[in-house]
Amino acid sequence: MFREITKVDENNPIRFMNYRKHTSIFSIVLLLIALGSLAVNKLNWGLDFTGGTLVEVGFSQPADLELLRDVLETNEFGDAVVQNYGTQRDVLVRVPPRENVGADSIGDQLLRLLQSEVDQDIQIRRVEFVGPQVGEELTEAGGLALIVAMICILVYVSFRFDWRLALSAVIGLFQDVIMILGVFSVLQISIDLTILAALLAVIGYSLNDSIVVADRIRENFRILRKEDSVSVIDISLSQTMSRTLVTSLTTLLVLVTLFLFGGQMIEGFAIAMIIGVVVGTYSSVFTRSTIVLALGISRENLMPPEVEKEGEDLEQMP
Amino acid sequence: MLNRYPLWKNLMVLIVVLVGALYALPNIYGEDHAVQISATRGGEVNTQTLQQVESALRQADITPRGISMENDQILVRLNSDEEQLAVREMLVSELGIQYVVALNLAPATPSWLESIGGAPLKLGLDLRGGVHFLMEVDMDEALGKMREQMVTSVRDRLLEERIRYRGVREDGNDVVIELRTAEDFQSAVTSLRNQYQGYETRTSAADNSIRLVMTELQLQEIRANAIDQNITILRNRVNELGVAEPLIQRQGQDRIVVELPGIQDTARAKEILGATATLEFRFVDMENSLSDALQGRVPFGSRLYPMRDGGQILVENRIILTGDHIVNAATGFDENGRPQVDITLDSVGGRLMSQATRDRIGDQMATVFIEFVATGETTEEGRIEFERIEEVVSAPTVQARLGSSFRITGVGGVQEAQSLALLLRAGALIAPIQIVEERTVGPSLGAENVKAGLTAIVAGFVLVLIFMTIYYRKFGLVANMALLTNLVMIVGVMSMIPGATLTMPGMAGILLTVGMAVDANVIIFERIREELKEGRSPQQAIARGYDNAFSTIADANITTLITALILFAVGTGSIKGFAVTLAIGIVTSMFTAIVGTRAVINLTWGRKKRLTELSI
Numbered sequence: 001m002f003r004e005i006t007k008v009d010e011n012n013p014i015r016f017m018n019y020r021k022h023t024s025i026f027s028i029v030l031l032l033i034a035l036g037s038l039a040v041n042k043l044n045w046g047l048d049f050t051g052g053t054l055v056e057v058g059f060s061q062p063a064d065l066e067l068l069r070d071v072l073e074t075n076e077f078g079d080a081v082v083q084n085y086g087t088q089r090d091v092l093v094r095v096p097p098r099e100n101v102g103a104d105s106i107g108d109q110l111l112r113l114l115q116s117e118v119d120q121d122i123q124i125r126r127v128e129f130v131g132p133q134v135g136e137e138l139t140e141a142g143g144l145a146l147i148v149a150m151i152c153i154l155v156y157v158s159f160r161f162d163w164r165l166a167l168s169a170v171i172g173l174f175q176d177v178i179m180i181l182g183v184f185s186v187l188q189i190s191i192d193l194t195i196l197a198a199l200l201a202v203i204g205y206s207l208n209d210s211i212v213v214a215d216r217i218r219e220n221f222r223i224l225r226k227e228d229s230v231s232v233i234d235i236s237l238s239q240t241m242s243r244t245l246v247t248s249l250t251t252l253l254v255l256v257t258l259f260l261f262g263g264q265m266i267e268g269f270a271i272a273m274i275i276g277v278v279v280g281t282y283s284s285v286f287t288r289s290t291i292v293l294a295l296g297i298s299r300e301n302l303m304p305p306e307v308e309k310e311g312e313d314l315e316q317m318p
Numbered sequence: 319m320l321n322r323y324p325l326w327k328n329l330m331v332l333i334v335v336l337v338g339a340l341y342a343l344p345n346i347y348g349e350d351h352a353v354q355i356s357a358t359r360g361g362e363v364n365t366q367t368l369q370q371v372e373s374a375l376r377q378a379d380i381t382p383r384g385i386s387m388e389n390d391q392i393l394v395r396l397n398s399d400e401e402q403l404a405v406r407e408m409l410v411s412e413l414g415i416q417y418v419v420a421l422n423l424a425p426a427t428p429s430w431l432e433s434i435g436g437a438p439l440k441l442g443l444d445l446r447g448g449v450h451f452l453m454e455v456d457m458d459e460a461l462g463k464m465r466e467q468m469v470t471s472v473r474d475r476l477l478e479e480r481i482r483y484r485g486v487r488e489d490g491n492d493v494v495i496e497l498r499t500a501e502d503f504q505s506a507v508t509s510l511r512n513q514y515q516g517y518e519t520r521t522s523a524a525d526n527s528i529r530l531v532m533t534e535l536q537l538q539e540i541r542a543n544a545i546d547q548n549i550t551i552l553r554n555r556v557n558e559l560g561v562a563e564p565l566i567q568r569q570g571q572d573r574i575v576v577e578l579p580g581i582q583d584t585a586r587a588k589e590i591l592g593a594t595a596t597l598e599f600r601f602v603d604m605e606n607s608l609s610d611a612l613q614g615r616v617p618f619g620s621r622l623y624p625m626r627d628g629g630q631i632l633v634e635n636r637i638i639l640t641g642d643h644i645v646n647a648a649t650g651f652d653e654n655g656r657p658q659v660d661i662t663l664d665s666v667g668g669r670l671m672s673q674a675t676r677d678r679i680g681d682q683m684a685t686v687f688i689e690f691v692a693t694g695e696t697t698e699e700g701r702i703e704f705e706r707i708e709e710v711v712s713a714p715t716v717q718a719r720l721g722s723s724f725r726i727t728g729v730g731g732v733q734e735a736q737s738l739a740l741l742l743r744a745g746a747l748i749a750p751i752q753i754v755e756e757r758t759v760g761p762s763l764g765a766e767n768v769k770a771g772l773t774a775i776v777a778g779f780v781l782v783l784i785f786m787t788i789y790y791r792k793f794g795l796v797a798n799m800a801l802l803t804n805l806v807m808i809v810g811v812m813s814m815i816p817g818a819t820l821t822m823p824g825m826a827g828i829l830l831t832v833g834m835a836v837d838a839n840v841i842i843f844e845r846i847r848e849e850l851k852e853g854r855s856p857q858q859a860i861a862r863g864y865d866n867a868f869s870t871i872a873d874a875n876i877t878t879l880i881t882a883l884i885l886f887a888v889g890t891g892s893i894k895g896f897a898v899t900l901a902i903g904i905v906t907s908m909f910t911a912i913v914g915t916r917a918v919i920n921l922t923w924g925r926k927k928r929l930t931e932l933s934i
Binding site for chain 1: 444452454584585588752753754755756757758759760762763766767770771773774777778779781782785786789822823825826827829830832833834836837840841844848866869870873874875876877878880881882884885887888889890892893896897900
């Protein structure tokens with residue numbers, strides 16, 4: 001039974017492109033919501049980008065956060081954010097960057113304070129200090145990485161396929177990234193360097209999808225001489241549908257296990273990837289195909305003389 | 319014949335997989351608790367040290383699992399962590415301050431594997447616990463000192479040559495000299511042109527000015543020197559911490575990365591890393607006899623100092639000048655091609671030196687190196703106690719009245735000259751450093767991360783294996799074989815590459831490649847199913863499925879590889895780890911999923927002439 005779920009009759013393809021008006025409106029609405037949330041809620045930038053100090057400690061019993069806040073308040077750490085991390089016993093304290101000298105010793109001060117005032121036997125789990133300048137550089141490098149990745153992909157796909165497919169692929173990637181960031185801004189999950197890694201991994205993943213589809217579109221334009229562009233795209237999407245679903249499913253399987261068992265530090269990464277895989281699958285089926293059609297793709301665009309597929313040679317053989 | 323691989327291709331697959339498995343093998347042997355002994359401050363690790371260690375162990379009735387000497391280090395493998403701590407304590411008091419005894423985990427890789435370069439995966443700090451510091455060298459300070467030095471030097475020279483000038487000033491990194499008359503300008507040009515290494519002379523007759531432009535090379539050299547100097551100092555400091563495998567390395571223009579695995583107490587680490595070394599020049603007491611002093615009759619106004627290469631020396635208490643007047647110290651060669659150390663002082667230092675050496679030509683001048691070494695004790699306020707250790711690193715004879723730049727000859731070989739220059743520079747902190755990033759992971763969190771990562775990988779893996787078997791039946795089993803091989807190969811390749819470390823995001827990367835590696839097989843298998851549906855024979859369907867899928871898979875993977883490379887370029891630490899595992903995973907998965915599965919399928923189904931059905 002579940003073998004048949006993804007089976008599609010190629011001679012009677014699903015007419016995905018008939019719904020392209022609806023999906024476009026749906027995409028635009030989602031994008032507007034995401035952008036709206038980004039504008040209103042903003043992103044919860046993590047320590048890597050804002051700079052500051054973060055201390056994660058383990059208490060021997062469930063921690064009294066109110067007491068902790070009081071202690072910190074009376075010791076000139078009124079701006080510290082205190083929260084549980086993972087379990088009741090683990091606590092994360094985050095202090096925004098300080099201008100004065102000795103900013104690099106805030107972590108030690110915090111630890112000494114917690115040790116003397118709250119609990120003798122606290123366990124140091126993690127201390128992170130990021131200077132404001134380093135934070136700025138990481139933000140810059142991160143933004144740059146995303147942009148460079150998109151440009152490289154644009155160039156590579158244009159070279160291998162056609163600029164229309166490349167442009168639609170990159171627009172789809174923008175949609176993926178904005179949607180992930182939108183969800184992060186709604187849920188106020190903190191954005192750290194692993195999220196950046198996840199964004200780039202999503203770009204890679206989502207692109208896989210578009211390339212598989214693009215490859216099939218190109219092939220079908222050559223084989224199915226009588227069909228129009230809309231039909232060719234519908235047929236291509238239908239033919240690759242089972243692959244799209246199976247791969248998304250296996251990737252989601254590992255991501256969900258990562259989310260469930262991978263621990264706190266990798267949680268954000270897993271969430272970003274899960275959203276990315278779902279949105280990426282959607283965008284490679286609907287968004288990109290719709291844009292490719294709007295850009296006016298036709299058979300002639302995909303008939304470069306130099307690219308000969310091995311399959312075609314075989315077909316001409318007796 | 320459609321689905322047959324030639325013998326060489328089958329053999330290649332087999333060999334690649336075997337090599338991958340071979341290098342993944344060291345990871346199953348685990349690690350021994352060990353202590354590592356290395357020398358510092360003139361100490362030397364030799365067979366005598368080895369015997370000393372062995373006899374100490376015998377006395378304490380401890381039988382080590384192994385003891386070896388390699389690269390001037392002694393490694394003692396022990397049976398448990400309690401034994402490790404006890405032995406360390408014992409050896410510290412036994413060997414004394416000239417040796418560093420560090421706790422370590424030594425891989426228990428069998429020697430035959432080690433001899434072919436096999437080693438287990440290196441774990442990142444987020445998995446093994448430890449401290450990561452990013453330090454920034456204050457280059458402005460270094461350049462500022464250099465500029466000041468240049469301005470004074472130019473002024474002195476003009477004064478000496480009796481050339482009147484309107485002004486000598488800094489402009490960026492350049493020095494601008496303004497003169498009043500054309501004659502002064504001419505003589506200044508003759509005097510200054512090409513006199514300063516690392517500067518280009520540009521003259522402008524129109525406004526009687528000369529500009530000494532710092533060359534790009536000189537700028538780079540100042541930067542490199544400031545970094546090297548700090549790295550040297552940090553390395554000495556880190557030795558005090560007794561860390562087994564520290565990493566100290568330059569990053570970018572003006573930063574230094576310090577990674578100290580296993581260190582928990584960052585406050586202590588920071589204090590020790592921040593401790594300073596200084597340098598003093600003093601005259602050797604030539605009037606009183608050394609042998610009297612050695613017998614306890616130390617004359618008033620002098621003191622006995624240990625020499626770095628053994629022995630004692632009697633040195634005056636009066637300090638000529640301290641190391642902070644040193645601007646640079648570099649190795650060079652004298653007229654006879656023997657190594658020497660060139661020293662440059664700032665203007666105040668030059669004046670002091672000139673005054674002091676005026677009537678003491680022929681005397682010896684001692685260079686006293688002073689460092690502060692943590693004793694391991696703490697004061698009542700919880701601060702670490704430092705012990706001041708002083709030693710004479712060289713005591714050359716003064717040949718002439720010295721100025722702001724002089725040289726020390728007869729220092730021995732190039733090696734000795736270099737280490738003296740390093741010490742001289744280390745004594746004069748040209749450019750201070752500041753910690754700009756710190757990441758500490760406690761050992762419990764590290765262990766938890768390893769456990770969580772492994773659980774996630776195993777669980778994700780098993781789910782995918784089950785799914786593939788149900789969905790693609792026998793072909794699914796083939797894909798599963800490829801997946802398992804892929805995992806072994808990722809581990810093998812990562813163990814092979816010296817710089818690759820496994821980090822927490824790296825573990826996510828492995829899991830992600832598992833998810834994505836299936837993709838290649840899904841594309842191929844779906845294609846085969848399509849071909850079958852179009853009525854082709856099973857053998858043809860297999861061949862066409864693979865052929866048609868290849869370019870799709872290649873394109874898809876290349877784009878992912880692009881993103882991995884970009885991540886590697888911009889990422890730091892654990893993110894780089896993710897990029898590395900992702901990139902390696904893409905390459906190995908392409909191999910196992912395309913070539914590997916084809917080999918198995920060819921061997922299983924390729925030979926069957928009358929194949930009517932495929933289990934796909």
